[in-house]
């Protein structure tokens with residue numbers, strides 16, 4: 558698919574956003590041995606924004622940097638480059654002791670409901686812990702709020718679960734405890750990191766319905782992290798596709814799924830079982846990409862740029878908000 562001439566995306570939406578990342582990078586230092594050290598660039602120059610009440614899905618394969626972006630967006634990690642904004646405040650390097658307000662307004666549901674919940678704490682203690690940390694002293698108030706959070710995630714009757722231990726619960730129930738814990742301070746923004754990847758199939762729909770209820774009834778904004786682009790279509794307003802630490806395509810769910818441009822996006826869509834023969838061309842693109850990952854992306858770059866050159870996001874002409882990576886965007890935009 559050819560891309561006509563293009564312009565760099567306007568960032569007006571980013572300035573009005575609840576959460577905005579601007580050219581964020583994350584380089585991890587690693588220890589390879591006693592005298593050797595190395596570094597891993599997990600995220601390179603990622604920009605994204607999320608409006609109040611909006612859900613952005615961050616989609617990509619394992620190791621593409623999704624969790625790292627999610628943790629940076631609520632400053633559980635400090636980025637090594639770029640800026641992070643929350644409701645107009647630059648939180649990129651704000652010290653933890655000045656982030657108390659953010660800990661109330663933003664929360665995370667962790668990827669793994671098995672390792673993220675302390676097995677020695679009861680459900681009630683786990684969910685109430687953020688309140689204890691925030692200094693809510695009245696036990697009766699904490700219990701009341703725990704009960705309300707359990708009801709919000711459909712763990713009812715709440716009294717049955719409050720004194721249970723997570724080890725006695727199914728994966729789906731544990732993940733609901735994780736969601737209740739994230740909800741307890743009534744945040745405006747939740748990073749939901751693969752919230753259904755480690756739960757049984759029968760619980761997945763129910764958990765996604767709980768999250769959708771929070772979107773609709775409380776207007777919570779979400780960064781929904783997933784490797785499953787099909788679930789993103791149903792849950793998200795917009796989708797950003799990550800590959801090797803960079804966003805290669807973003808737009809509304811309809812733009813990205815119905816009119817994918819980047820070969821990596823097409824590959825992800827093709828990986829979803831697709832009975833419709835009209836989508837066969839996507840599968841062919843995926844097969845080529847899988848044969849020769851880097852080269853295929855290079856070959857399909859509409860302007861034939863070098864895969865080693867810096868990558869820019871271009872706006873697809875006539876498709877406001879639909880951005881796609883192109884290696885030679887900068888010279889064309891000038």
Ligand SMILES: Nc1ncnc2c1ncn2[C@@H]1O[C@H](COP(=O)(O)OP(=O)(O)OP(=O)(O)O)[C@@H](O)[C@H]1O
Pocket residue numbers: 585586587597598599617618619620621622623624625626668784
């Ligand atoms: N603390 C760390 N130290 C060193 N490298 C890290 C650290 N955290 C993440 N990485 C590396 O950064 C890259 C991105 O990791 P990340 O967990 O963000 O990916 P992901 O897209 O969430 O993957 P998954 O789908 O498996 O959860 C990986 O190569 C990972 O090994």
Ligand SMILES: [Mg+2]
Pocket residue numbers: 623624625668750
């Ligand atoms: Mg992850």
